[in-house]
Amino acid sequence: MLTALTKNGETLCLGHEHKKESLVSLRSKEEFFCPICGESLLLKLGDHRIFHFAHKRGRTCREFYDHESIYHLDGKRQLYQWLIKQNIPAVLEYFDKEIQQRPDIMFKFKGKKYALEYQCSPIPEEVFSKRTRTYLENEYIPLWIIASSHLQQQRRDIDNLTNFHYLFLRSSSLDTFFIPSYCPEKQHFHLVESITPFSIKNAFTQHSFYSPDRLEITRLLAPKPQKSIYMSKWKIEMDRVIQNMIRYPDQGKKRFLLELYNNCLNPFLLPPEIGLPVPHSILIQTSPVIWQTYVYLDLLANKNPGDYITIQEMKQHLNRRVARHKVVIRHLPQLRHLNPLLAIIEYFLYLTKLGILSKMGETCFQVKQKIWIPHSNRERDENMVRFNQKHGSLCKIINEN
Ligand SMILES: [Zn+2]
Numbered sequence: 584m585l586t587a588l589t590k591n592g593e594t595l596c597l598g599h600e601h602k603k604e605s606l607v608s609l610r611s612k613e614e615f616f617c618p619i620c621g622e623s624l625l626l627k628l629g630d631h632r633i634f635h636f637a638h639k640r641g642r643t644c645r646e647f648y649d650h651e652s653i654y655h656l657d658g659k660r661q662l663y664q665w666l667i668k669q670n671i672p673a674v675l676e677y678f679d680k681e682i683q684q685r686p687d688i689m690f691k692f693k694g695k696k697y698a699l700e701y702q703c704s705p706i707p708e709e710v711f712s713k714r715t716r717t718y719l720e721n722e723y724i725p726l727w728i729i730a731s732s733h734l735q736q737q738r739r740d741i742d743n744l745t746n747f748h749y750l751f752l753r754s755s756s757l758d759t760f761f762i763p764s765y766c767p768e769k770q771h772f773h774l775v776e777s778i779t780p781f782s783i784k785n786a787f788t789q790h791s792f793y794s795p796d797r798l799e800i801t802r803l804l805a806p807k808p809q810k811s812i813y814m815s816k817w818k819i820e821m822d823r824v825i826q827n828m829i830r831y832p833d834q835g836k837k838r839f840l841l842e843l844y845n846n847c848l849n850p851f852l853l854p855p856e857i858g859l860p861v862p863h864s865i866l867i868q869t870s871p872v873i874w875q876t877y878v879y880l881d882l883l884a885n886k887n888p889g890d891y892i893t894i895q896e897m898k899q900h901l902n903r904r905v906a907r908h909k910v911v912i913r914h915l916p917q918l919r920h921l922n923p924l925l926a927i928i929e930y931f932l933y934l935t936k937l938g939i940l941s942k943m944g945e946t947c948f949q950v951k952q953k954i955w956i957p958h959s960n961r962e963r964d965e966n967m968v969r970f971n972q973k974h975g976s977l978c979k980i981i982n983e984n
Contacts, residue, residue, distance in 0.1 A: 584648040585660060586676045588614035589729050594618065597634050598663040598675040606634060614825050619678045619685070620644045629701075633657050647685065647817045648676075652903050654730060655703040657689040657767040662701055662728070665795040682717050684708040689723075692800060698723040701765065703730040709968050710915065711750045713915040725917060726804075727751045731766035731773040734790075741820075742775065742788040752778070758862045763803055772798050777810040779860050781820040782827075782870045812860060814971060821858040821872045825850050839873055840911070846880055847955065852963050855970040856937060856954045861929035866921055868911040875930060876902050881956065883939075886950045894946045897927045937974060 585597040590613065608630055615624040615636060628634050633656050638645045659675065666673040666688065676699075677689035686698035697716045711727075719723040729751045736742055744762075751762045762775040772793045779787035785910035789810055792800075792887045828836045829850065843850055857879055858872030867874055881900040882892050901924055904910040912923050931948050940948045957963040 584616070584626075584636050584644075584676055585656065585663075586618055587626070587873070588618050590614050591615075591867040594926055596675055597636070598660050598667075601634065603628055603634070617644055618676075621709055629980070633660065638693070643878065652703060654767060655701065658703065658765055659701045661767050661795065662699065662765060663688050665798075666800070669795070669800055671800060679721070682721050684717055686718075686723075689912075696723050697726050699726045699728065701728050701730070702740055703732070705733075708746065708750065712916040719919075724755075726763075727917065729762060729764045731769070731771075734762075734773060734775060736788070737788055740787055740789065742778075742786050743784050744775075744778070744780070744786055744788075745784065746914065749913060750916055752865070752934065753804075754921065759806055759809045759863070760865050761806045770794060772803065774803075776806050778793050778865060779809075779812060779862075780865055780870075781817070781872075782824050785820070786865075787817075787820075801909060808860060814974075817860055818858070818967070819962065821870075824858075824870045824872050825853070835908070839876070842880070843876065846884065848876070848880075849958075852957045852959070854954055854956055854963075855967050856934060856939060859933050860934055861926055861928065863921065863923065863929055865913065865924035865926075866913055866918070866923040867926055868913040869909075874904075874910050874926075877909060878927060878930060878931055882890070882952060883950070886953075888950050888952055890950045891943065892931070892940075892948045894924075894928065894955075897931070898924055901927060 584767050587595050589595055595615065606626065610628070612628045616624055617623065617624050617636075617638060620638075620641050620643065621763070622644065623639050624636040625639060627637055632653050635651075635656055637649050663673055663675045671692055673688050673690035673728065675688055676685060679684045687701045688699040690697050690699065713729055715725045715727070720817065727750065733748070733749045734742075738979050748762060751764075752760055753763065754760050759776065762778070764773045764775070765771070766773055771797065774791050774793070775788050776791060777789040778786050779788075815968070828840065852906060853872065853876065857875045857877065861869060863869050864874075876933075878900065881904070882896060886892065905912060905959070915921075931940055932942070935942050936950065939950070939954055943949050948984070955966065957966050
């Protein structure tokens with residue numbers, strides 16, 4: 584750990600810069616105690632590890648702090664310095680007795696209290712969720728930052744993101760979704776932004792890197808607006824999802840394909856209006872091409888121009904599909920306030936832009952024209968060309984605003 588109390592009860596925080604000689608001399612005449620359990624601490628001043636304290640005895644604290652890696656110790660120290668340099672009141676290794684939790688750093692910004700957790704080792708999802716929930720219930724804003732070593736970009740703009748990565752997902756007021764990370768070795772923030780998933784594990788992303796003095800806290804909490812994706816690139820990935828489904832069908836995929844065939848739909852001949860990117864689709868683990876096919880089957884296929892679709896119907900459709908495990912909601916502990924129904928509303932707004940629907944007030948849409956289903960590869964390709972000519976090659980991510 585990086586903080587200790589002296590005999591007089593003063594705090595010595597190694598998060599600040601200290602010269603080794605002055606610490607060596609202090610160590611010869613001072614005793615150090617753990618601010619949390621009160622046990623006595625050793626001040627370790629090795630050449631290879633960063634300066635830190637270690638418990639002589641005691642259990643819980645030892646288990647918690649004395650196995651921290653250099654990477655973690657150094658990371659939380661650098662993050663602490665980053666906050667202090669911006670004149671943000673922060674406490675390193677803060678222990679909240681009431682909730683019995685120890686965020687790496689507690690800080691206050693714009694009247695709000697934050698619990699910063701710098702996570703270097705994988706932890707079980709339940710532990711992550713429980714800690715996050717406790718913070719939220721006790722007026723903290725949790726700010727989980729993943730160690731940059733966990734992030735590796737697959738292709739230039741595509742990432743493989745696991746459930747563990749998604750635990751770190753945050754959103755900004757602009758409806759952008761991002762994962763913050765930090766690397767103490769390279770001394771930079773590493774932001775994964777514009778995350779637009781197209782399957783359970785794969786997503787379009789954008790990576791940016793900032794040295795701590797070039798990134799302010801506001802930028803970390805609210806990154807750039809979502810970047811547009813090329814429709815052609817997006818559609819290639821949608822086709823790939825379908826191809827993989829047919830090549831490696833598991834039980835769930837078989838049920839999806841069976842439902843398509845029962846409704847006389849060919850998975851290779853889906854229209855361009857099915858499988859569009861919308862920002863809140865990130866709340867749904869099921870690929871957009873699958874959940875939007877279900878939306879089509881449940882809410883659109885049997886409607887004619889002039890018919891209405893209410894938000895209430897959308898809600899019922901989603902609940903039913905989730906209850907039957909046909910649509911899986913992503914587990915996002917830091918974004919529990921967001922409703923996956925938003926994705927369906929955004930999809931309907933997208934269809935409104937495409938001239939399929941029109942919006943009638945706040946809670947209703949009206950069908951303007953039916954989605955045309957191609958019956959051959961030739962029809963499909965011609966349809967796609969028409970679609971691109973009409974709507975441009977960039978698929979603008981559409982949100983409610
Ligand atoms: Zn202790």
